[in-house]
Amino acid sequence: MINKKQKRSLKTEILLRLSIPLIFFISIESVLSYFVTLHHVDVAYDRWLLDSARSLTQEIKAQEGKVFVELPPAALEIFKWDESDKTYFKIISEEKGMLAGDKFVPEPFDIETDWSRPVYFDDEMYGEPVRVVSMLITPEHSSEKVFVHVAETLNKRRNMMMDILLADLVPQMTLVLLAGIYLVVGVKRGLQPLHALTDEIAQRSSRDLRPIPEQHVFLEVRALTDTINDLLERLGSAIATQQRFIANAAHQLRTPLAGLKLQVERAQREQDLPAMKPALMQIQGCADRMSHLTTQLLILARSEPIDGAYELRPVDLCKLTKETCMDWVPKALQRHMELSFEGLEQPVHVRGDEVLLRELLANLLDNAICYGHDQGNIIVKIESYPSTRLSVEDDGSGIPEIEMDKVFERFYRIPGSPGDGCGLGLAIVKEIADLHKARLELSSATATGGTRIELVFKES
Ligand SMILES: Nc1ncnc2c1ncn2[C@@H]1O[C@H](COP(=O)(O)OP(=O)(O)O)[C@@H](O)[C@H]1O
Ligand SMILES: [Mg+2]
Structure with a gap:
């Protein structure tokens, strides 16, 4: 009988042990690849953003020490032209303040910002998340400091992320699915011989104590079938001993019983008691022998504990x-x-x-x-x-x-x-x-x- 409490099958156990680490490693790999992709997408688009900021700085001129911005509408068009993202800019002079652009473009908050290199950061503008690059320049023929801030919405980056992640994830998920199907089918097929073995044993009659055949049995299961075969063999010989004993006992009991019957018939033929006496004596002898034999048989049966353990x-x-x-x-x-x-x-x-x-x-x-x-x-x-x-x-x-x-x-x-x-x-x-x-x-x-x-x- 299958133990009802032990619900988890060997198949479930193997599948769990194989699929949990698989799912775990794939999840870790996905998270890692998300951050790596994010980094590379940022690096690529930050370079473009910087190019935009640099093209703006070309338009900052200085004459007689005064700084001004010359932005022809065509240049502005090119600067702002983008299919998916909005780009905003702001040019601020240290002395004269706002020179051009949108005053809502965010600036780095940090006072200790290192302005020797362009500064990148994430922020929000008009309720939308944006990526901003800020740089400090000093136009030719001038000593004035001018800050250029360019902000861009994140649609392009997000689309790119989605594209890359999908290209990465779809094959991975397909792989997991295929591996999963293969695992389930493989484990099921692999365990098939065990089911065959179970069926073979289940279909046996209680008298069939032949050893379990060794073909189709895995090495791991061999130890189990060997033990069962050993048990079957011992059971077989115990049953044979019992049967021999019963046959012998029956044979031994038959002789005094036949004698008893014979003597009773003999006694019945006699009319008076004295004539019956010899037959009765014989009957008593037979009964004594039978009683002795029965006692001996019972003692033999008693000294053969079924489970092999006797309390001493x-x-x-x-x-x-x-x-x-x-x-x-x-x-x-x-x-x-x-x-x-x-x-x-x-x-x-x-x-x-x-x-x-x-x-x-x-x-x-x-x-x-x-x-x-x-x-x-x-x-x-x-x-x-x-x-x-x-x-x-x-x-x-x-x-x-x-x-x-x-x-x-x-x-x-x-x-x-x-x-x-x-x-x-x-x-x-x-x-x-x-x-x-x-x-x-x-x-x-x-x-x-x-x-x-x-x-x-x-x-x-
Ligand atoms: N002490 C003994 N001296 C001589 N023969 C004996 C002795 N004990 C047993 N035997 C022989 O061994 C046989 C088997 O003994 P046992 O198993 O006790 O059976 P049983 O006494 O019923 O014949 C006996 O038939 C007898 O011939
Ligand atoms: Mg004896």
Whole structure:
């Protein structure tokens, strides 16, 4: 299931990460290019403005020390002629004041203006923004200072700015648009194999545990599919084990059930109670076997935690072993066996599950009593050095070396074994030992025979 809280998709994430810096850089570039263009447009038109001012200064004459301006209408026309902008001028003599032009033309306010060069500034005139150039000249044959101010509206400059910016921005925007479309399509196409993979997994039946095929899968996704494949494999083998177990269990239950049915039919054919008795005895035996088998199966199922984690708590192994041995003494006595316990004075703690550990020991004692000799000896021992270990030893006929691996398999019994066991005892012992991460060692107790099974706990 897709986590509903995680709304942002991988596609959005990639697109955001690519487009945000793209938009950011393009914005910065646009702002920079605006100011650079503005500067260059100003430099170009300021030069023209200065030319206009210089052409005006040609008309300032001096005669006998007196300064005057001679502006023929044609010259004035040429000066003012412009398609888009209005041009104003003002010529002021330091002594005589206004010589010609429009008195509203702005002048530089700054008293400390450096008049050795033309002065440019922005201002307003008749409510319109204007660019002004002011210069100071001293006409020939005169010592009088004359100021020339020329103002021009900004239409030309603005048009030029617009032209340049449009020529710059339109291709840029087209580029962004194209790059955007390419990104969206590219990311979508790039992620296509992931969708294909999702579809392939979604369409599977719950029984289909085949590994995900590796073709069309990116290297980055490979790690994920490998993990999933690994999980599928483990799941597959767990399911196979379960199925084998269920099949075996069903098979094992079928035999006593068939016996039970047979005996019940036999009992039903008899008329009086004494005649029924043998059948009833058989029924009781069958029921006992089934009850034992069911218990064993349930214990096996219990020792197989689904999630692989089992809660282990500190358990006093000495106390637990002693108590279990006490429970088994009567059964040992039935076969005139001696069951002895060699423990330690102080408690020996291991991390474990008490119920399962009792079951483990019960199975070992059951085997020792069942397969040991009459009047034999069973020794249960606990040692804490070099590591915690629990051993059960008998002096029976022992387990032949070639059977030693097989006896731990489920439902395996050595052919011809006495008793009515179902071959699950040692499988349970092994399962419980594994759960406690303890090592199981099976060996001959003595040179002449006997069985010794030892459980070695890991240091905790
Ligand atoms: N202490 C023992 N001495 C001799 N043989 C044993 C001993 N314990 C187990 N075995 C052999 O191992 C087989 C498997 O034991 P187990 O798994 O407990 O199954 P079950 O006791 O139900 O047959 C037994 O059938 C028996 O032949
Ligand atoms: Mg057994």
